[in-house]
Amino acid sequence: MSDAPDADGDADAADAGAADVAEPTHPGETVLALSEVDSGYGEVQVLDDLSLHLDAGEIVCLVGPNGAGKSTVLKTAFGMLEPWTGTVTYHGREIGGMAPEEIVREGIGYVPQTDNVFGSLSIDENLRMGGVAREEGLDDVIARLYERFPILDEKRGAKARTLSGGQRQVLAFARALVMEPDVLLIDEPSAGLAPNTADDVFENVQQVNDMDTAILMVEQNVTKGLDIADRGYVLDQGTVRFEGTGEELLADDEVSELYLGG
Amino acid sequence: MVLEYLANGLVFSSIIVLGSIGLSLVYSIADFANFAHGDTMTVGAYAALVTFGAVGGLGGAVLGLPYGFFLALLVGIAAAAVVAVATEKLVYESIDTDSIGLLITSIGIAFIYRAVIQIRFGADFTRFGVGTLRPIEWLIPYGIRVTQHDVAIVVSAVVLVTGLHVLLQYTDLGRKMRAMADNPDLARVSGIRTRRVTLWMWVIGAGLAGAGGVFLGLFNQLSPRMGFNLLLVIFAAVILGGIGSVYGAMLGGFLIGMINQMMPLVSDLTDALPLVPSVGIEYANAVAFLIMVAVLLVRPNGIAGEAT
Numbered sequence: 001m002s003d004a005p006d007a008d009g010d011a012d013a014a015d016a017g018a019a020d021v022a023e024p025t026h027p028g029e030t031v032l033a034l035s036e037v038d039s040g041y042g043e044v045q046v047l048d049d050l051s052l053h054l055d056a057g058e059i060v061c062l063v064g065p066n067g068a069g070k071s072t073v074l075k076t077a078f079g080m081l082e083p084w085t086g087t088v089t090y091h092g093r094e095i096g097g098m099a100p101e102e103i104v105r106e107g108i109g110y111v112p113q114t115d116n117v118f119g120s121l122s123i124d125e126n127l128r129m130g131g132v133a134r135e136e137g138l139d140d141v142i143a144r145l146y147e148r149f150p151i152l153d154e155k156r157g158a159k160a161r162t163l164s165g166g167q168r169q170v171l172a173f174a175r176a177l178v179m180e181p182d183v184l185l186i187d188e189p190s191a192g193l194a195p196n197t198a199d200d201v202f203e204n205v206q207q208v209n210d211m212d213t214a215i216l217m218v219e220q221n222v223t224k225g226l227d228i229a230d231r232g233y234v235l236d237q238g239t240v241r242f243e244g245t246g247e248e249l250l251a252d253d254e255v256s257e258l259y260l261g262g
Numbered sequence: 263m264v265l266e267y268l269a270n271g272l273v274f275s276s277i278i279v280l281g282s283i284g285l286s287l288v289y290s291i292a293d294f295a296n297f298a299h300g301d302t303m304t305v306g307a308y309a310a311l312v313t314f315g316a317v318g319g320l321g322g323a324v325l326g327l328p329y330g331f332f333l334a335l336l337v338g339i340a341a342a343a344v345v346a347v348a349t350e351k352l353v354y355e356s357i358d359t360d361s362i363g364l365l366i367t368s369i370g371i372a373f374i375y376r377a378v379i380q381i382r383f384g385a386d387f388t389r390f391g392v393g394t395l396r397p398i399e400w401l402i403p404y405g406i407r408v409t410q411h412d413v414a415i416v417v418s419a420v421v422l423v424t425g426l427h428v429l430l431q432y433t434d435l436g437r438k439m440r441a442m443a444d445n446p447d448l449a450r451v452s453g454i455r456t457r458r459v460t461l462w463m464w465v466i467g468a469g470l471a472g473a474g475g476v477f478l479g480l481f482n483q484l485s486p487r488m489g490f491n492l493l494l495v496i497f498a499a500v501i502l503g504g505i506g507s508v509y510g511a512m513l514g515g516f517l518i519g520m521i522n523q524m525m526p527l528v529s530d531l532t533d534a535l536p537l538v539p540s541v542g543i544e545y546a547n548a549v550a551f552l553i554m555v556a557v558l559l560v561r562p563n564g565i566a567g568e569a570t
Binding site for chain 2: 078080099100101104105110112115116117118119120121125128129130131132133175179
């Protein structure tokens, strides 16, 4: 995160809780869009004139070979990397270069691939950390999340480091959902999980989507990822090579041969 | 005799614990070893000295210390915090460097603090004008010779450490501090405004160091090198406890302080044993470091072993 914009604690203090509840969305409305974005790490360019969008209520899956720039898309959208050129808009408003802690307040959540829970904090404390930007309703939303994810309720006092990989992933989702975002960015949710646990995680992704949260997800498990997605983008060398519905991409011979391992 | 060493160990440990907590907090959140931390203790001590000189006779007394001393203690805590925050904003935050660069910078800052104090107050030792107390009478038959001032140091340290514990465990700020120490990137992703938390960390860590400096001056005496001379012992305590862990720093500080003050016992023991070279009390720091190394060989991450 070395290239992240500053964590300026003084910025927009008055707006701190302004976006406690994300803006209402309408079916088909584009909530998040990257347009002609170049981005990267230090001097190394990863994204090259990349454009994609996420509509309200969708699950969109980014797939492609290692190094294609999938995770970089999420980091650029979430403010951990500043776009070199191009725009990142949320509900039509430019958010490119905004710091992550401010983007959270806008209504976007992010679940990193690794280190996505506070291991030394209890489950309850993890959820409270997910809601630091809320001004009200924190206890209510956490109570609803406990209802939705009973495994967390059972272990609410336990340190997060004691959870299994799948349970950690559930906690990571729940932490990101405390702000009730209307967009959730998820980086490889099934990475490192046993197949049956990964199935549970994909089920959770769909559950989260059912809560009217649009999801932009990077996933190595192409078949599973595209299977639950409304649309997908195939990335290669930092740009979009193919796009379509999950079914279309899975059925496309060229896509399958070149990017999805045959 | 053993009880007296234990009592002295408790007093000295209280000072080391206050110093260790701040050093560990800075390491866990700002991610560098702050070599100016010992001199921050000195800043607190001298700020209290000046204040006590102005208000020394204020009101009554508690545990042999005039109310004015406690006012001076608060000023010492505040001065250390203000100086540390100013240094963070003007120097550390402005410098685009890694943790090694910050470490080296902090050595320079330590020299600056010390030089300013020495220019203003001279290099000689001095004391708080609180008078010298006789040991508490009813403890003397038990072989314990401690004064009310020593009790004041321990009680004050316990109050401050308990306050810190309550803050860390039961307040939003404390949870944010623990979250940042655990995973600073995830803290930002979660919406924590990390710069604010970092500033609070400096306030709390340096404030406790300032208190430690005041108590060190009361326990011993003041000099421009007083904090610097204690810095390596504090580092040993932090590493022994588990660097980055506040509770580990408390434990490490307690153990190192005890070991330091129990040295006369070790000295007597080595004198009595044949074929064992005599280890005088002047080797207290060496023995403390030896124990630290021995513990690290068994537990490489220190006793507590994990972040806060």
